[in-house]
Amino acid sequence: MSAPSMYLFVFFGIFSALLLITGIYCMLVSFNLIRIIIGFEILVKAATLLIISAGYACGKSALAQVMVITLIVIEIVVMVVAGGVALWAFRHNDNIDPRELGNLKG
Amino acid sequence: MLINLILLFALVLAALWTVTTPRLIRAIVGLAITSAILSVIMYQLSSPLAAVFELSVCSGLISVIFVVTISFTRRVSKEELLVRRKQKIIKYWYLPVILIAAGLLLNHYLLANLNSSVLPAQEGDVRNLIWNSRHLDLFGQAVILLVGALGVVVLFKEPKK
Numbered sequence: 220m221s222a223p224s225m226y227l228f229v230f231f232g233i234f235s236a237l238l239l240i241t242g243i244y245c246m247l248v249s250f251n252l253i254r255i256i257i258g259f260e261i262l263v264k265a266a267t268l269l270i271i272s273a274g275y276a277c278g279k280s281a282l283a284q285v286m287v288i289t290l291i292v293i294e295i296v297v298m299v300v301a302g303g304v305a306l307w308a309f310r311h312n313d314n315i316d317p318r319e320l321g322n323l324k325g
Numbered sequence: 326m327l328i329n330l331i332l333l334f335a336l337v338l339a340a341l342w343t344v345t346t347p348r349l350i351r352a353i354v355g356l357a358i359t360s361a362i363l364s365v366i367m368y369q370l371s372s373p374l375a376a377v378f379e380l381s382v383c384s385g386l387i388s389v390i391f392v393v394t395i396s397f398t399r400r401v402s403k404e405e406l407l408v409r410r411k412q413k414i415i416k417y418w419y420l421p422v423i424l425i426a427a428g429l430l431l432n433h434y435l436l437a438n439l440n441s442s443v444l445p446a447q448e449g450d451v452r453n454l455i456w457n458s459r460h461l462d463l464f465g466q467a468v469i470l471l472v473g474a475l476g477v478v479v480l481f482k483e484p485k486k
Binding site: 226229230231232233234236237238240241242244245248251253254256257258260261264267268271272274275280281282283284285287288289291292293294295296298299300302303304305306307309313314315 | 329333336337340341343344349352353356359360363366367370371372374375378379382383386387390391393394395397398399416417419420423424427428431432435436450451453454455459462465466469470472473476477479480481
Protein backbone atom coordinates (compact mmCIF):
# COMPACT_ATOMS: atom_id res chain seq x y z
CA MET A 220 0.00 0.00 0.00
CA SER A 221 1.49 3.38 -1.03
CA ALA A 222 1.59 6.44 1.25
CA PRO A 223 -1.50 8.20 -0.24
CA SER A 224 -3.53 4.98 0.02
CA MET A 225 -2.29 4.53 3.56
CA TYR A 226 -3.44 8.08 4.35
CA LEU A 227 -6.90 7.33 3.01
CA PHE A 228 -7.13 4.06 4.93
CA VAL A 229 -5.99 5.70 8.18
CA PHE A 230 -8.39 8.61 7.64
CA PHE A 231 -11.39 6.30 7.32
CA GLY A 232 -9.94 4.02 9.98
CA ILE A 233 -10.07 6.84 12.57
CA PHE A 234 -13.80 7.32 12.00
CA SER A 235 -14.27 3.57 12.03
CA ALA A 236 -12.55 3.49 15.44
CA LEU A 237 -14.92 6.21 16.69
CA LEU A 238 -17.92 4.14 15.56
CA LEU A 239 -16.37 1.11 17.25
CA ILE A 240 -16.05 3.03 20.54
CA THR A 241 -19.69 4.19 20.26
CA GLY A 242 -20.92 0.63 19.68
CA ILE A 243 -18.85 -0.90 22.48
CA TYR A 244 -19.91 1.85 24.91
CA CYS A 245 -23.57 1.26 24.04
CA MET A 246 -23.20 -2.50 24.56
CA LEU A 247 -21.41 -2.07 27.89
CA VAL A 248 -23.64 0.59 29.40
CA SER A 249 -27.13 -0.51 28.30
CA PHE A 250 -29.35 -2.88 30.27
CA ASN A 251 -31.80 -3.38 27.42
CA LEU A 252 -31.36 -6.25 24.96
CA ILE A 253 -32.60 -4.22 21.97
CA ARG A 254 -30.13 -1.43 22.75
CA ILE A 255 -27.36 -4.02 22.99
CA ILE A 256 -28.34 -5.27 19.51
CA ILE A 257 -28.26 -1.65 18.28
CA GLY A 258 -24.73 -1.33 19.74
CA PHE A 259 -23.77 -4.49 17.90
CA GLU A 260 -25.20 -3.04 14.68
CA ILE A 261 -23.00 0.04 15.09
CA LEU A 262 -19.98 -2.24 15.58
CA VAL A 263 -20.85 -3.97 12.31
CA LYS A 264 -21.13 -0.57 10.59
CA ALA A 265 -17.60 0.22 11.79
CA ALA A 266 -16.33 -3.07 10.35
CA THR A 267 -18.14 -2.40 7.05
CA LEU A 268 -16.59 1.06 6.75
CA LEU A 269 -13.14 -0.36 7.46
CA ILE A 270 -13.47 -3.15 4.86
CA ILE A 271 -14.76 -0.79 2.16
CA SER A 272 -12.05 1.80 2.83
CA ALA A 273 -9.36 -0.92 2.83
CA GLY A 274 -10.65 -2.24 -0.50
CA TYR A 275 -10.68 1.27 -1.99
CA ALA A 276 -7.19 2.08 -0.71
CA CYS A 277 -5.75 -1.18 -2.09
CA GLY A 278 -7.59 -0.84 -5.41
CA LYS A 279 -9.62 -4.00 -4.70
CA SER A 280 -13.11 -2.54 -4.40
CA ALA A 281 -14.73 -5.62 -5.96
CA LEU A 282 -13.34 -7.99 -3.34
CA ALA A 283 -14.33 -5.58 -0.57
CA GLN A 284 -17.87 -5.40 -1.95
CA VAL A 285 -18.18 -9.19 -2.03
CA MET A 286 -17.00 -9.40 1.57
CA VAL A 287 -19.37 -6.64 2.66
CA ILE A 288 -22.33 -8.37 0.99
CA THR A 289 -21.48 -11.55 2.93
CA LEU A 290 -21.13 -9.46 6.10
CA ILE A 291 -24.56 -7.88 5.56
CA VAL A 292 -26.21 -11.29 5.08
CA ILE A 293 -24.65 -12.60 8.30
CA GLU A 294 -25.50 -9.34 10.10
CA ILE A 295 -29.18 -9.56 9.27
CA VAL A 296 -29.45 -13.20 10.35
CA VAL A 297 -27.67 -12.50 13.64
CA MET A 298 -29.90 -9.46 14.16
CA VAL A 299 -33.12 -11.39 13.52
CA VAL A 300 -32.15 -14.26 15.81
CA ALA A 301 -31.03 -11.80 18.53
CA GLY A 302 -34.39 -10.00 18.18
CA GLY A 303 -36.16 -13.33 18.61
CA VAL A 304 -34.12 -14.07 21.74
CA ALA A 305 -35.02 -10.62 23.11
CA LEU A 306 -38.68 -11.39 22.44
CA TRP A 307 -38.43 -14.74 24.27
CA ALA A 308 -36.75 -13.01 27.20
CA PHE A 309 -39.63 -10.51 27.28
CA ARG A 310 -42.23 -13.29 27.27
CA HIS A 311 -40.50 -15.08 30.16
CA ASN A 312 -39.45 -12.14 32.34
CA ASP A 313 -41.82 -9.35 31.19
CA ASN A 314 -38.79 -7.15 30.48
CA ILE A 315 -35.69 -7.24 28.28
CA ASP A 316 -33.09 -6.69 30.95
CA PRO A 317 -30.08 -8.97 30.25
CA ARG A 318 -29.36 -9.21 33.99
CA GLU A 319 -32.52 -11.29 34.38
CA LEU A 320 -31.65 -13.76 31.63
CA GLY A 321 -30.41 -16.13 34.35
CA ASN A 322 -34.06 -16.96 35.07
CA LEU A 323 -34.32 -18.84 31.77
CA LYS A 324 -34.03 -22.64 31.73
CA GLY A 325 -30.76 -24.32 30.74
CA MET B 326 -12.24 14.75 0.27
CA LEU B 327 -14.30 17.47 1.97
CA ILE B 328 -17.56 15.70 1.20
CA ASN B 329 -16.14 12.48 2.65
CA LEU B 330 -15.16 14.36 5.80
CA ILE B 331 -18.67 15.83 6.15
CA LEU B 332 -20.25 12.42 5.56
CA LEU B 333 -17.97 10.74 8.11
CA PHE B 334 -18.78 13.38 10.75
CA ALA B 335 -22.48 12.94 9.98
CA LEU B 336 -22.06 9.16 10.34
CA VAL B 337 -20.48 9.43 13.79
CA LEU B 338 -23.06 12.03 14.91
CA ALA B 339 -25.94 9.82 13.72
CA ALA B 340 -24.45 6.84 15.59
CA LEU B 341 -24.06 9.02 18.71
CA TRP B 342 -27.71 10.14 18.49
CA THR B 343 -28.79 6.51 17.98
CA VAL B 344 -27.03 5.49 21.17
CA THR B 345 -28.04 8.42 23.35
CA THR B 346 -31.73 8.94 22.50
CA PRO B 347 -33.99 7.53 25.23
CA ARG B 348 -36.82 6.26 22.97
CA LEU B 349 -36.16 2.98 21.21
CA ILE B 350 -38.10 3.93 18.09
CA ARG B 351 -35.93 7.03 17.65
CA ALA B 352 -32.84 4.89 18.14
CA ILE B 353 -34.03 2.69 15.27
CA VAL B 354 -34.60 5.73 13.05
CA GLY B 355 -31.08 6.88 13.98
CA LEU B 356 -29.68 3.47 13.03
CA ALA B 357 -31.45 3.68 9.65
CA ILE B 358 -29.98 7.17 9.09
CA THR B 359 -26.51 5.82 10.03
CA SER B 360 -26.91 3.04 7.47
CA ALA B 361 -28.09 5.49 4.80
CA ILE B 362 -25.07 7.77 5.38
CA LEU B 363 -22.76 4.73 5.32
CA SER B 364 -24.26 3.65 2.00
CA VAL B 365 -23.53 7.12 0.54
CA ILE B 366 -19.92 6.81 1.77
CA MET B 367 -19.70 3.36 0.16
CA TYR B 368 -20.97 4.82 -3.10
CA GLN B 369 -18.31 7.54 -2.83
CA LEU B 370 -15.68 4.82 -2.38
CA SER B 371 -16.73 3.22 -5.69
CA SER B 372 -18.63 0.30 -4.13
CA PRO B 373 -22.14 0.81 -5.57
CA LEU B 374 -23.36 -2.79 -5.25
CA ALA B 375 -22.50 -3.01 -1.56
CA ALA B 376 -24.03 0.46 -1.09
CA VAL B 377 -27.33 -0.72 -2.55
CA PHE B 378 -27.26 -3.78 -0.27
CA GLU B 379 -26.52 -1.59 2.74
CA LEU B 380 -29.32 0.84 1.90
CA SER B 381 -31.99 -1.75 1.19
CA VAL B 382 -31.14 -4.36 3.81
CA CYS B 383 -29.55 -2.50 6.73
CA SER B 384 -31.50 0.74 6.39
CA GLY B 385 -34.81 -0.84 5.37
CA LEU B 386 -35.23 -4.45 6.41
CA ILE B 387 -33.42 -4.26 9.76
CA SER B 388 -35.46 -1.19 10.77
CA VAL B 389 -38.67 -3.08 9.97
CA ILE B 390 -37.52 -6.09 12.00
CA PHE B 391 -36.62 -3.85 14.95
CA VAL B 392 -40.03 -2.15 14.81
CA VAL B 393 -41.77 -5.55 14.71
CA THR B 394 -39.72 -6.75 17.71
CA ILE B 395 -40.49 -3.58 19.68
CA SER B 396 -44.19 -3.78 18.85
CA PHE B 397 -44.31 -7.13 20.70
CA THR B 398 -42.88 -5.58 23.88
CA ARG B 399 -44.47 -3.27 26.46
CA ARG B 400 -44.84 0.49 26.02
CA VAL B 401 -43.17 2.53 28.76
CA SER B 402 -45.11 5.14 30.74
CA LYS B 403 -44.22 8.85 30.70
CA GLU B 404 -42.87 8.70 34.25
CA GLU B 405 -40.65 5.75 33.37
CA LEU B 406 -39.44 7.61 30.27
CA LEU B 407 -38.47 10.65 32.36
CA VAL B 408 -36.50 8.42 34.75
CA ARG B 409 -34.79 6.74 31.80
CA ARG B 410 -33.91 10.10 30.26
CA LYS B 411 -32.16 11.16 33.48
CA GLN B 412 -30.34 7.83 33.70
CA LYS B 413 -29.26 8.14 30.06
CA ILE B 414 -27.79 11.59 30.61
CA ILE B 415 -25.79 10.24 33.56
CA LYS B 416 -24.67 7.14 31.66
CA TYR B 417 -23.80 8.72 28.32
CA TRP B 418 -22.29 12.13 29.02
CA TYR B 419 -18.82 10.52 28.96
CA LEU B 420 -19.27 9.19 25.43
CA PRO B 421 -18.92 12.45 23.39
CA VAL B 422 -15.89 13.36 25.52
CA ILE B 423 -14.31 9.94 24.89
CA LEU B 424 -15.06 10.21 21.16
CA ILE B 425 -13.52 13.68 20.83
CA ALA B 426 -10.45 12.62 22.83
CA ALA B 427 -10.03 9.41 20.80
CA GLY B 428 -10.48 11.31 17.51
CA LEU B 429 -7.88 13.92 18.45
CA LEU B 430 -5.39 11.30 19.69
CA LEU B 431 -5.76 9.08 16.63
CA ASN B 432 -5.53 12.11 14.35
CA HIS B 433 -2.37 13.29 16.11
CA TYR B 434 -0.56 9.93 16.16
CA LEU B 435 -1.70 8.33 12.90
CA LEU B 436 -2.26 11.11 10.39
CA ALA B 437 0.60 13.44 11.35
CA ASN B 438 3.31 11.89 9.13
CA LEU B 439 1.23 10.85 6.13
CA ASN B 440 0.78 12.46 2.73
CA SER B 441 -2.60 14.09 1.98
CA SER B 442 -3.27 13.16 -1.67
CA VAL B 443 -5.77 10.47 -2.63
CA LEU B 444 -5.44 7.58 -5.08
CA PRO B 445 -8.33 6.74 -7.41
CA ALA B 446 -9.72 3.27 -6.84
CA GLN B 447 -9.28 0.57 -9.46
CA GLU B 448 -12.45 -0.95 -10.81
CA GLY B 449 -13.11 -4.67 -10.56
CA ASP B 450 -15.89 -6.97 -11.69
CA VAL B 451 -17.95 -7.95 -8.66
CA ARG B 452 -20.02 -10.51 -10.57
CA ASN B 453 -16.97 -12.44 -11.79
CA LEU B 454 -15.46 -12.38 -8.33
CA ILE B 455 -18.58 -13.50 -6.49
CA TRP B 456 -19.51 -16.29 -8.92
CA ASN B 457 -16.00 -17.58 -9.73
CA SER B 458 -13.56 -16.78 -6.93
CA ARG B 459 -15.81 -16.52 -3.89
CA HIS B 460 -18.55 -19.02 -4.74
CA LEU B 461 -18.11 -20.75 -1.37
CA ASP B 462 -19.29 -17.51 0.23
CA LEU B 463 -22.58 -17.86 -1.63
CA PHE B 464 -23.02 -21.38 -0.25
CA GLY B 465 -22.32 -20.07 3.25
CA GLN B 466 -24.78 -17.22 2.76
CA ALA B 467 -27.50 -19.64 1.64
CA VAL B 468 -26.93 -21.84 4.70
CA ILE B 469 -26.94 -18.82 7.04
CA LEU B 470 -30.15 -17.49 5.49
CA LEU B 471 -31.76 -20.91 5.98
CA VAL B 472 -30.66 -20.96 9.62
CA GLY B 473 -32.03 -17.42 10.03
CA ALA B 474 -35.38 -18.40 8.52
CA LEU B 475 -35.62 -21.40 10.87
CA GLY B 476 -34.66 -19.13 13.77
CA VAL B 477 -37.46 -16.71 12.88
CA VAL B 478 -39.98 -19.56 12.71
CA VAL B 479 -38.90 -20.94 16.10
CA LEU B 480 -38.36 -17.68 17.99
CA PHE B 481 -41.24 -15.55 16.71
CA LYS B 482 -44.01 -18.16 16.95
CA GLU B 483 -46.73 -17.68 19.55
CA PRO B 484 -46.19 -19.80 22.69
CA LYS B 485 -48.75 -22.55 23.40
CA LYS B 486 -51.13 -21.72 26.25
